[in-house]
Amino acid sequence: MGRGAAPSASASASASTSASAALLLLLLLLRAGRPRGAELTFELPDSARQCFHEDVDRGVRFSLDYQVITGGHYDVDCYVEDPLGNTIYRETKKQYDSFTHRAEVKGVYQFCFSNEFSTFSHKTVYFDFQVGDEPPILPDMGNRVTALTQGPQASPVPRPPGALVQ
Numbered sequence: 001m002g003r004g005a006a007p008s009a010s011a012s013a014s015a016s017t018s019a020s021a022a023l024l025l026l027l028l029l030l031r032a033g034r035p036r037g038a039e040l041t042f043e044l045p046d047s048a049r050q051c052f053h054e055d056v057d058r059g060v061r062f063s064l065d066y067q068v069i070t071g072g073h074y075d076v077d078c079y080v081e082d083p084l085g086n087t088i089y090r091e092t093k094k095q096y097d098s099f100t101h102r103a104e105v106k107g108v109y110q111f112c113f114s115n116e117f118s119t120f121s122h123k124t125v126y127f128d129f130q131v132g133d134e135p136p137i138l139p140d141m142g143n144r145v146t147a148l149t150q151g152p153q154a155s156p157v158p159r160p161p162g163a164l165v166q
Contacts, residue, residue: 037130041069044076044115044123051112054131058106062131064089066113067096072121077114083107093117 044050056062068074078097080089082105089099089111103109113125 036132037128039126039128041124041126044071044113044125046118046120046122047116048122049112049114049116050125051110052127052129053108053110054129055107056103056109056131058103060131061100061102061133062109062129063098063100064111064127064129065096065098066125066127068094069124069126071115071123072118074123076123076125077117078112079114080109080111082109 038052038054040052042050054062064078064080066076066078068076073093074095075093077092078089078094079087079091080099080101082088082103084105084107088101091097111127111129113127115121115123
């Protein structure tokens with residue numbers, strides 16, 4: 001019975017390297033069109049404020065979702081400032097919220113969580129900050145005809161006088 005020659009160690013290593021390179025390239029391509037962002041859960045001590053910063057280009061959409069996970073009445077103050085120092089979002093004593101904005105100015109945006117109103121209760125806060133638009137699932141999705149969200153109004157059915165309506 002004849003057998004084929006087993007692949008050499010160098011051929012096997014070369015195939016493995018090629019597969020790794022292809023996988024890395026695929027992962028980079030998938031990541032390239034995606035928005036960037038950060039998720040973080042952090043401790044916010046009583047009477048404290050914690051700020052985060054992100055560079056955003058003009059015209060790019062960003063969103064902030066947050067939620068207090070533990071502590072006190074599960075509430076924090078939150079605000080977002082543009083690079084010029086203008087407050088573009090401010091909420092007080094919120095358990096959770098979402099904020100989306102399209103940057104009107106290029107630069108570093110700051111978002112802060114404050115527990116300065118609480119003198120004895122620290123909080124655990126989760127946030128998700130995303131920069132950029134989610135790419136369409138299908139290519140050329142923006143040029144497709146989509147289904148109506150509301151159909152035509154139905155006319156009432158005429159009923160004979162004295163008919164019971166159920």
